[in-house]
Amino acid sequence: MSEPPPRADAGPAGPATTGPAPGDGRPLRRDAERNRRRILAAARDVFADRGFAATLDDVAHAAGLGVGTVYRRFPDKDALVEALFEERITGLTELAEQQALAEDPWTGLAGFLEAASKLMADDRGLRQAVMSPHHGRAGVAVARSQLAPRVEGLLQRARDSGQLRPDVAASDLVTTLEAVQVAAEIGGTAHPEHWRRLFAVLLDGLRCRPEGCAALPGAPLSEQELAEAMGLRKTRRH
Amino acid sequence: MSEPPPRADAGPAGPATTGPAPGDGRPLRRDAERNRRRILAAARDVFADRGFAATLDDVAHAAGLGVGTVYRRFPDKDALVEALFEERITGLTELAEQQALAEDPWTGLAGFLEAASKLMADDRGLRQAVMSPHHGRAGVAVARSQLAPRVEGLLQRARDSGQLRPDVAASDLVTTLEAVQVAAEIGGTAHPEHWRRLFAVLLDGLRCRPEGCAALPGAPLSEQELAEAMGLRKTRRH
Amino acid sequence: MSEPPPRADAGPAGPATTGPAPGDGRPLRRDAERNRRRILAAARDVFADRGFAATLDDVAHAAGLGVGTVYRRFPDKDALVEALFEERITGLTELAEQQALAEDPWTGLAGFLEAASKLMADDRGLRQAVMSPHHGRAGVAVARSQLAPRVEGLLQRARDSGQLRPDVAASDLVTTLEAVQVAAEIGGTAHPEHWRRLFAVLLDGLRCRPEGCAALPGAPLSEQELAEAMGLRKTRRH
Amino acid sequence: MSEPPPRADAGPAGPATTGPAPGDGRPLRRDAERNRRRILAAARDVFADRGFAATLDDVAHAAGLGVGTVYRRFPDKDALVEALFEERITGLTELAEQQALAEDPWTGLAGFLEAASKLMADDRGLRQAVMSPHHGRAGVAVARSQLAPRVEGLLQRARDSGQLRPDVAASDLVTTLEAVQVAAEIGGTAHPEHWRRLFAVLLDGLRCRPEGCAALPGAPLSEQELAEAMGLRKTRRH
DNA sequence: GATGAATGAGTATTCATTCAT
DNA sequence: GATGAATGAATACTCATTCAT
Numbered sequence: 001m002s003e004p005p006p007r008a009d010a011g012p013a014g015p016a017t018t019g020p021a022p023g024d025g026r027p028l029r030r031d032a033e034r035n036r037r038r039i040l041a042a043a044r045d046v047f048a049d050r051g052f053a054a055t056l057d058d059v060a061h062a063a064g065l066g067v068g069t070v071y072r073r074f075p076d077k078d079a080l081v082e083a084l085f086e087e088r089i090t091g092l093t094e095l096a097e098q099q100a101l102a103e104d105p106w107t108g109l110a111g112f113l114e115a116a117s118k119l120m121a122d123d124r125g126l127r128q129a130v131m132s133p134h135h136g137r138a139g140v141a142v143a144r145s146q147l148a149p150r151v152e153g154l155l156q157r158a159r160d161s162g163q164l165r166p167d168v169a170a171s172d173l174v175t176t177l178e179a180v181q182v183a184a185e186i187g188g189t190a191h192p193e194h195w196r197r198l199f200a201v202l203l204d205g206l207r208c209r210p211e212g213c214a215a216l217p218g219a220p221l222s223e224q225e226l227a228e229a230m231g232l233r234k235t236r237r238h
Numbered sequence: 239m240s241e242p243p244p245r246a247d248a249g250p251a252g253p254a255t256t257g258p259a260p261g262d263g264r265p266l267r268r269d270a271e272r273n274r275r276r277i278l279a280a281a282r283d284v285f286a287d288r289g290f291a292a293t294l295d296d297v298a299h300a301a302g303l304g305v306g307t308v309y310r311r312f313p314d315k316d317a318l319v320e321a322l323f324e325e326r327i328t329g330l331t332e333l334a335e336q337q338a339l340a341e342d343p344w345t346g347l348a349g350f351l352e353a354a355s356k357l358m359a360d361d362r363g364l365r366q367a368v369m370s371p372h373h374g375r376a377g378v379a380v381a382r383s384q385l386a387p388r389v390e391g392l393l394q395r396a397r398d399s400g401q402l403r404p405d406v407a408a409s410d411l412v413t414t415l416e417a418v419q420v421a422a423e424i425g426g427t428a429h430p431e432h433w434r435r436l437f438a439v440l441l442d443g444l445r446c447r448p449e450g451c452a453a454l455p456g457a458p459l460s461e462q463e464l465a466e467a468m469g470l471r472k473t474r475r476h
Numbered sequence: 477m478s479e480p481p482p483r484a485d486a487g488p489a490g491p492a493t494t495g496p497a498p499g500d501g502r503p504l505r506r507d508a509e510r511n512r513r514r515i516l517a518a519a520r521d522v523f524a525d526r527g528f529a530a531t532l533d534d535v536a537h538a539a540g541l542g543v544g545t546v547y548r549r550f551p552d553k554d555a556l557v558e559a560l561f562e563e564r565i566t567g568l569t570e571l572a573e574q575q576a577l578a579e580d581p582w583t584g585l586a587g588f589l590e591a592a593s594k595l596m597a598d599d600r601g602l603r604q605a606v607m608s609p610h611h612g613r614a615g616v617a618v619a620r621s622q623l624a625p626r627v628e629g630l631l632q633r634a635r636d637s638g639q640l641r642p643d644v645a646a647s648d649l650v651t652t653l654e655a656v657q658v659a660a661e662i663g664g665t666a667h668p669e670h671w672r673r674l675f676a677v678l679l680d681g682l683r684c685r686p687e688g689c690a691a692l693p694g695a696p697l698s699e700q701e702l703a704e705a706m707g708l709r710k711t712r713r714h
Numbered sequence: 715m716s717e718p719p720p721r722a723d724a725g726p727a728g729p730a731t732t733g734p735a736p737g738d739g740r741p742l743r744r745d746a747e748r749n750r751r752r753i754l755a756a757a758r759d760v761f762a763d764r765g766f767a768a769t770l771d772d773v774a775h776a777a778g779l780g781v782g783t784v785y786r787r788f789p790d791k792d793a794l795v796e797a798l799f800e801e802r803i804t805g806l807t808e809l810a811e812q813q814a815l816a817e818d819p820w821t822g823l824a825g826f827l828e829a830a831s832k833l834m835a836d837d838r839g840l841r842q843a844v845m846s847p848h849h850g851r852a853g854v855a856v857a858r859s860q861l862a863p864r865v866e867g868l869l870q871r872a873r874d875s876g877q878l879r880p881d882v883a884a885s886d887l888v889t890t891l892e893a894v895q896v897a898a899e900i901g902g903t904a905h906p907e908h909w910r911r912l913f914a915v916l917l918d919g920l921r922c923r924p925e926g927c928a929a930l931p932g933a934p935l936s937e938q939e940l941a942e943a944m945g946l947r948k949t950r951r952h
Numbered sequence: 953g954a955t956g957a958a959t960g961a962g963t964a965t966t967c968a969t970t971c972a973t
Numbered sequence: 974g975a976t977g978a979a980t981g982a983a984t985a986c987t988c989a990t991t992c993a994t
Contacts, residue, residue, distance in 0.1 A: 179417040205443030542976040655893040681919030
């Protein structure tokens, strides 16, 4: 931390998008940022391939770095998983914004859900992060809750157009997205499109039919609750 | 040798429901069977409470037995999980048979799905067994595939009555059931009924509306494939 | 022990040869003796096949008995190994007595050594008992020391005839016999006669040549020492 | 990166005798190498004292290190045993080369055998590695087979001089060396020189007398066979 | 900053031995 | 007496995390 803060060399893309975020707001030094990316990329590969059982040593090695370096960049394994997830969430956010421009609100929503589902279905590591209550959960919960508000616009338009059940909340969309992942997990690599069956059912279920549709039971989760629900659960290890 | 072999009152199906099955066909000694049950019960509690992170030592202790005894009855942790799961599957099977008697086919199907969902949603251990590709998976996969055919009757009636999408297969029902569990996991103990929202959506999605319904994409998984899909997935430990 | 002592039904072969020896002098009941033999036979097979790593459960199972029964007959695993060894020693003793009748003393001695070597070389379990300081050592040492005196006659004749180094003691013969087993172990099943090379060298070394032969260094081990040397060594487990 | 790669004074043979060899060719960091040596030394002591029953935890403790460190350096217990053995083999090799310079070929051979025997006889751990088919065997077998060719020179000279039985092969020498260890084991710490009696016999047996000597039966083991013979033997654990 | 060595609590599993049935 | 169920200390090995180089 005795390092002089680097300057202006952060180009136009800046610390934006994938974001460095070293805790305080300061952007990372260029090489540090490069390592961060390498680690993230390696983690994605390694986790996708072997699940979260993979060691941080494995990740480090795949990144061509020492473990120590990984730990300098991410306080612990969960933080890495979390970062991985956030990166993806960012992508989904952009996707949501883009689909919000679709002419037909329902098409926009459906398109978002499908694209988002596919994105996750194709990455086993992410799928596991989403589904298993083991790793990086707190962070995942946070990330998940961050997605919610970004989707609100998409949701509102569809709701207003009368094509979507009126009481579907952002948290329900998140839940839907994650539910599709079980199907993806079941399909595995042997049936990589299997999730689409469940997806179709869900999509139909979300749509409001002319004859009207019953209210969903209970209340949706608030952004808060979405984050808390899981974040607080302390599992011994694993 | 002063122990007379199983008495005449043991019907053709043997000692009922959960069954002993020590490898060969012989039923377990009475005390052994009692302990087997104790272990299963303890495991249910412990896993439900702390997830599969819990040690077999913990389970043994909770059962008031030594670890060795657990290992005598179940070759390893996965086997225990599997047994737990099978027990539950048996319950679901019976549930399915019972619901098949409902006057309205759709009510029967919906009733089964709801009851089954609730059963699983209330047990964190089972939920994990269902969702995470880590523990006792091969066996769980088998158990899962065993459920499929038992549900077929229920399914057929609903299909015939025109209330169900015509191309919903048993494997889709299993997938549905498992998908609901993600919602349960998200809701956690703080929102124990949260899964009902997704459940409602799914149920609506499964129903065939007067205006007809589009075919589900791709093909359902055969019983074979359902079992294989997971059984073959080799995760290094975890 | 509240059992009435069985009588006369011990036939002409009696408790002789392989000997029952239940601690006190009383011969075993007929069925007990039968079990004892079964166990011994099973142990021989099992150990020969898988080494001493084999479980007592395995032995019991192979004998068609429960472990408890094995423990009723032998206080612990080492005792079983010991008994196995003693049985064999008995055989060797008889062999020694028989060879003592050979016309040529040297031939008698050599014949004994060869036959004895072969006997042991063919049984992996015994070989291990002899060579590894792990199992049943105390007992093996005792057994070993018991062999020594039985061989003395054979030895004396050869010595007197001037064909044997004059200072070869019984303990040296035992050592020789055991040394051959390393060669057998090295040869393994792939080269089952490999031990004969070492055997030939040893035999030549034991013979006294016309030109005389140097004294062996140090003193031979007494029967006592032979037994003690190893018997006292306490190895933690294994 | 502030650690300059190995300096110029590292001769072509690298950091001397026992060598680091961390898998790839890179030499170990200085501290790592120091600990490696510590482990080896501790293992020698501990094994010599208590046999292979000793735990790696024990070894680690004796070395003043954590178990993890031992496992970082040696994949498992057998690997450690193997390394220990190799180290010793290296010593024997050097010994052989040195004795090859002796004026009288027979003296050279005998000197080597005696020194080698003593070296092993004094170390219970090594003795066990040599004799019991349990631990680190594959590696030990390899090490053993590596010794064979190094001894060939010594052997040839003795053979040429007519003092050695003409058909003694390197594998026979290895066998001899190991056979002596049984005697050492029998003598134990109470009779530390007991092995010399068997040694004397063997040496005499190896010598070719004026009156000629019979051929050894069968064929010696090739280097290949020597290694294979043991390496292939699969013992279930122990 | 980067590296990789060190750490050691934590886990699944085995098996000799005891004891209730 | 026979059986096999119960026991739990013991052991090898892993991996997240820290820290000296």
